[in-house]
């Protein structure tokens with residue numbers, strides 16, 4: 001897909017892995033990512049069950065100043081939180097069987113909207129993620145409380 005080439009080259013240099021020791025470090029990263037977010041940003045989180053996607057999302061919410069509790073959106077696909085410095089749209093697309101469900105949901109209003117979208121299991125809907133999406137891959141580390149979190153190119157999901 002030619003139109004992805006520029007971001008592919010841009011992405012080459014920022015791919016890096018980070019060993020995270022302890023949940024608090026994951027939370028620090030989440031709060032930092034909240035600071036970096038501008039309206040219309042999309043953060044795609046990929047990684048196995050228990051890798052830390054929801055933990056990271058909760059810290060992003062905290063960093064935005066969201067005061068409502070973050071609950072799992074598993075049965076609703078998306079939940080919206082409006083108490084922070086910009087809206088947070090938390091997606092969990094694990095149970096999506098067809099990307100058409102995203103169209104029915106009106107996903108474009110979220111992805112190209114006024115808030116920050118955080119998408120758990122984003123690899124399942126890789127083809128509809130905006131070109132500017134930041135992708136974070138979370139995996140298990142060597143110890144119980146270790147994780148590896150790396151920012152990877154969007155092209156690596158497709």
Ligand SMILES: Nc1ncnc2c1ncn2[C@@H]1O[C@H](COP(=O)(O)OP(=O)(O)O)[C@@H](O)[C@H]1O
Pocket residue numbers: 020021022023024025026047048049050051052053054055056120144145146147
């Ligand atoms: N370094 C770490 N970062 C994030 N979570 C960790 C870490 N170490 C242990 N954990 C635990 O791993 C689990 C991650 O769960 P969760 O965030 O719900 O994952 P996911 O949403 O990817 O399924 C939590 O129980 C958390 O306490």
Ligand SMILES: [Mg+2]
Pocket residue numbers: 053054120
């Ligand atoms: Mg989760």
